[in-house]
Amino acid sequence: MSISFKVNGQVRSLDVDADTPLLWALRDELGLKGTKFGCGAGLCGACTVLFDGSPIRSCSTSLSQVEGHDITTIEGITPAEGLHPLQAAWSEHNVPQCGYCQSGQIMSALALLRENPSPSDDDIDAAMTGNICRCGTYPRIREAIKAAAEARKTSDASVSGGDGRAVS
Amino acid sequence: MKPISRRGFLKVTMTSGGALAVGFTLPGCSTFKTGFDEKEQSWTPNAWLQVDRQGAVQFTLDRVEMGQGTYTGLTTLAAEELDVDPETIDVVFAPVADPYKNPLYKLQITGGSTSMRSSWLQIREAGAGARALLVAAAARVWQVDPSNCMTRDGIVSDSNGQRSLSYGQLVELAAKEKLPDPLPLKDPADFRYIGHFKHRLDAHAKVTGTAVYGIDSELPDLTYASLLRPPMVGGKIGSVDDSAARAMSGVIDIVQTRHGVAVVAEKYWQAYKARQALKVSWNQEDAVLKSTADVFAEYAKAADKDAGSTKRDDGDYDEARQDADRQLEVTYEQPFLAHATMEPMNCTARLTEGGMEIWAPTQAPDLGRIAAARDTGLSPDDVTVHTTFIGGGFGRRLSQDYIGEAAAICWQVKRPVKLVWSREDDMQHDVYRPAMLHRLRATLKKGELTGWDHQITGPDLMDWYARDAAPAQYPWTPKFMWGALARIGILGEGLIAPVDTSAYEGAVEYPYAVPNVVVRHTKADAGIPVSYWRSVGHSHNAFAVETFMDEVAHALEKDPYEFRAHLLRKDPRRLAVLQKAADMAGWGKPLPKGHAQGIAVHRSFETYVAEVVEASIEFGEVKLHKVFCAVDCGRAVNPDIVRMQMESGIIFGLTAALYGEIDFKDGVVQQSNFQNYRMLRMDTAPRIEVAIIESEADPTGVGEPGVPPSLPALGNALFQLTGKRQRRLPFKLEV
Numbered sequence: 001m002s003i004s005f006k007v008n009g010q011v012r013s014l015d016v017d018a019d020t021p022l023l024w025a026l027r028d029e030l031g032l033k034g035t036k037f038g039c040g041a042g043l044c045g046a047c048t049v050l051f052d053g054s055p056i057r058s059c060s061t062s063l064s065q066v067e068g069h070d071i072t073t074i075e076g077i078t079p080a081e082g083l084h085p086l087q088a089a090w091s092e093h094n095v096p097q098c099g100y101c102q103s104g105q106i107m108s109a110l111a112l113l114r115e116n117p118s119p120s121d122d123d124i125d126a127a128m129t130g131n132i133c134r135c136g137t138y139p140r141i142r143e144a145i146k147a148a149a150e151a152r153k154t155s156d157a158s159v160s161g162g163d164g165r166a167v168s
Numbered sequence: 169m170k171p172i173s174r175r176g177f178l179k180v181t182m183t184s185g186g187a188l189a190v191g192f193t194l195p196g197c198s199t200f201k202t203g204f205d206e207k208e209q210s211w212t213p214n215a216w217l218q219v220d221r222q223g224a225v226q227f228t229l230d231r232v233e234m235g236q237g238t239y240t241g242l243t244t245l246a247a248e249e250l251d252v253d254p255e256t257i258d259v260v261f262a263p264v265a266d267p268y269k270n271p272l273y274k275l276q277i278t279g280g281s282t283s284m285r286s287s288w289l290q291i292r293e294a295g296a297g298a299r300a301l302l303v304a305a306a307a308r309v310w311q312v313d314p315s316n317c318m319t320r321d322g323i324v325s326d327s328n329g330q331r332s333l334s335y336g337q338l339v340e341l342a343a344k345e346k347l348p349d350p351l352p353l354k355d356p357a358d359f360r361y362i363g364h365f366k367h368r369l370d371a372h373a374k375v376t377g378t379a380v381y382g383i384d385s386e387l388p389d390l391t392y393a394s395l396l397r398p399p400m401v402g403g404k405i406g407s408v409d410d411s412a413a414r415a416m417s418g419v420i421d422i423v424q425t426r427h428g429v430a431v432v433a434e435k436y437w438q439a440y441k442a443r444q445a446l447k448v449s450w451n452q453e454d455a456v457l458k459s460t461a462d463v464f465a466e467y468a469k470a471a472d473k474d475a476g477s478t479k480r481d482d483g484d485y486d487e488a489r490q491d492a493d494r495q496l497e498v499t500y501e502q503p504f505l506a507h508a509t510m511e512p513m514n515c516t517a518r519l520t521e522g523g524m525e526i527w528a529p530t531q532a533p534d535l536g537r538i539a540a541a542r543d544t545g546l547s548p549d550d551v552t553v554h555t556t557f558i559g560g561g562f563g564r565r566l567s568q569d570y571i572g573e574a575a576a577i578c579w580q581v582k583r584p585v586k587l588v589w590s591r592e593d594d595m596q597h598d599v600y601r602p603a604m605l606h607r608l609r610a611t612l613k614k615g616e617l618t619g620w621d622h623q624i625t626g627p628d629l630m631d632w633y634a635r636d637a638a639p640a641q642y643p644w645t646p647k648f649m650w651g652a653l654a655r656i657g658i659l660g661e662g663l664i665a666p667v668d669t670s671a672y673e674g675a676v677e678y679p680y681a682v683p684n685v686v687v688r689h690t691k692a693d694a695g696i697p698v699s700y701w702r703s704v705g706h707s708h709n710a711f712a713v714e715t716f717m718d719e720v721a722h723a724l725e726k727d728p729y730e731f732r733a734h735l736l737r738k739d740p741r742r743l744a745v746l747q748k749a750a751d752m753a754g755w756g757k758p759l760p761k762g763h764a765q766g767i768a769v770h771r772s773f774e775t776y777v778a779e780v781v782e783a784s785i786e787f788g789e790v791k792l793h794k795v796f797c798a799v800d801c802g803r804a805v806n807p808d809i810v811r812m813q814m815e816s817g818i819i820f821g822l823t824a825a826l827y828g829e830i831d832f833k834d835g836v837v838q839q840s841n842f843q844n845y846r847m848l849r850m851d852t853a854p855r856i857e858v859a860i861i862e863s864e865a866d867p868t869g870v871g872e873p874g875v876p877p878s879l880p881a882l883g884n885a886l887f888q889l890t891g892k893r894q895r896r897l898p899f900k901l902e903v
């Protein structure tokens with residue numbers, strides 16, 4: 001039986017086992033390999049994607065749960081030219097080391113800034129604590145989020161989230 | 169930088185694989201070969217560089233990138249001497265070939281924080297040699313002396329700036345020029361990128377999700393494998409009932425290998441699900457059914473019985489004892505630790521005509537060939553290993569077990585297969601940082617530390633590692649000799665293999681000016697697989713040394729910083745980082761109520777690091793506020809990468825200090841995933857401030873040295889807070 005949902009603005013239909021986690025469908029059926037497998041149990045956040053705009057763990061979300069919904073992945077926020085403001089802040093602050101967790105980190109940060117354009121340290125803690133980075137890039141992630149929030153404040157231009165929604 | 173596409177990666181490794189493996193010698197030698205490839209329309213002056221007619225430069229990176237920054241750091245070395253912007257260089261990962269062996273190990277290994285140290289001259293010479301040939305070619309065209317030519321951003325111009333030729337225009341001519349001897353290396357005063365370049369060349373790929381890790385490898389007709397391993401150390405397959413699993417959706421085959429029972433399916437999820445339906449009984453005849461307490465009891469017994477081999481003996485400790493006013497004696501216990509890289513172990517394999525191709529995130533591709541050959545009917549030369557970006561290494565990927573497993577499965581099912589470990593597999597079937605037992609004694613007289621005796625009890629890592637490493641050093645030896653080679657490798661320590669210092673490194677170099685010093689290693693191996701873990705022996709020895717130094721300082725009623733500084737007065741580099749970290753932290757000045765600081769200093773992999781950790785206790789839990797870190801790694805090639813690695817090492821070390829423990833019960837690991845093998849997270853990680861000591865010394869590594877001082881610095885802070893000494897890791901507060 002085919003399951004349909006929107007990925008990065010496009011409707012996709014997949015004919016795979018309905019209990020397949022979204023993570024493996026994104027990676028192996030749709031070739032969207034920016035979303036990573038880390039723990040398979042919703043404990044590390046490497047597989048974070050947006051589900052109707054909210055961050056979820058795609059390793060613990062079955063395809064049957066996403067039927068008819070709207071999924072955004074790291075590929076969906078990367079503009080054709082240049083970088084999304086959050087990606088630019090990440091790059092500017094030299095956040096990634098091994099880089100494996102960073103797609104998930106960026107998706108969690110994106111959801112945070114959409115809800116809360118000027119997050120406090122406590123807000124950042126609350127939003128980002130589900131994402132483990134074994135390389136310990138937390139101090140730089142915090143700075144990059146603040147820098148992206150600041151850039152948003154000082155810029156008049158509306159910042160697109162790549163999936164047609166504003167960052168905040 | 170051009171982000172590496174998966175297709176680009178495959179194409180590059182395939183075209184360069186054969187060509188680069190032959191005919192190259194190290195730069196600087198008179199037999200330096202150059203060649204212009206008509207077909208590729210490009211010039212390969214040496215094993216690391218390639219320049220095409222358009223002037224595009226390709227750099228072959230012979231150390232893997234697992235977060236530590238070699239991708240940027242080594243490319244910067246080549247760019248500096250070749251005089252091109254690092255951002256314009258296309259970086260590809262090296263295939264297995266002799267020029268790419270790590271000169272410190274004679275193996276193609278990335279580890280031991282050696283990349284910058286071992287490549288500093290080698291890669292600069294590769295760049296300088298290529299540049300010299302381009303300059304010689306231009307000089308010949310203009311009929312001028314090469315000294316009248318300058319280079320900048322891929323262009324050679326003559327000294328009055330009238331004429332210029334691009335590197336692309338010169339490649340064919342440069343291939344015919346001879347290398348000058350000696351090679352003209354740049355004066356450090358002229359460096360434009362070394363010490364100045366601030367970015368990471370892999371950042372773009374890693375923030376857009378386009379960096380290709382091992383787990384992202386893709387092949388036509390790929391199948392997926394999930395492997396059920398014996399839950400207990402040393403268990404073997406007893407009986408298997410796979411009837412239910414075979415009937416499940418997508419299952420292609422179920423095979424038994426020496427590692428366990430593998431389910432191969434059309435999709436990963438199908439393989440993983442069907443694996444849960446396997447009914448397997450395990451043969452425990454040769455199993456190691458120990459619990460953690462048994463291991464420490466064994467160690468204690470060994471330490472009682474065997475004083476150990478003496479690794480250092482200064483002065484006369486026994487005399488110091490007889491002479492002492494007072495003696496101290498402590499025992500420290502440190503647990504098994506998992507690496508827990510974010511990218512779980514994985515390997516993709518396919519059969520080719522007469523051989524096998526492997527894609528894997530490995531720190532040692534030439535050992536990967538040995539692992540694949542061991543589990544198939546192939547010889548190492550039949551196996552091609554492609555390396556990828558690596559989602560965290562920390563020493564875990566020096567072991568090649570996951571490559572052997574994938575090769576064994578592929579060999580049986582004869583289909584391209586990707587083996588992916590679950591997080592539980594990763595936690596429970598790691599090769600662990602060994603548990604270690606430390607006994608330390610000190611003699612005190614008239615307010616001074618007069619004697620130091622450190623007995624370290626635990627295994628030698630080379631006993632485990634030689635199995636793969638020894639055959640890789642002699643890959644032409646027939647397979648039946650590999651077992652013997654491993655034994656010879658261990659016996660031949662210091663002759664044909666490096667001396668295994670892993671158990672006592674960081675203890676034997678005890679730096680304080682104390683007249684009587686003994687360091688001993690009592691070998692005790694519990695039979696539990698162990699390996700290299702970020703900073704290796706330093707990870708437990710720095711804790712022992714720097715915690716006991718703190719205990720001695722308190723026993724003598726001296727300030728722990730002043731006490732150390734006084735005894736380091738003849739060790740200027742170590743003293744400088746200690747003073748710097750103390751200054752940054754405002755050591756001795758009033759702190760917010762309930763806060764305390766602890767200090768530690770340690771040298772590992774030739775890099776000096778001191779750290780001050782500031783912590784408090786809130787709601788019965790340790791709260792990490794701030795870490796102040798000073799590092800001396802010689803010349804900092806990329807200062808921000810140095811800072812990043814210190815931050816990373818500190819968080820890695822503090823994670824182990826607060827949470828790290830792999831616990832065995834009857835041979836079975838009790839931890840399974842991140843809920844019971846916890847990590848520092850955004851809300852619990854400290855703020856970190858790093859200072860780099862200015863230096864013109866040759867650069868040394870930074871991937872590991874941030875780790876060792878962090879554990880004792882925190883323990884020492886907790887003593888200040890609670891008055892209770894933490895002698896066992898991970899730290900536990902009394903309820």
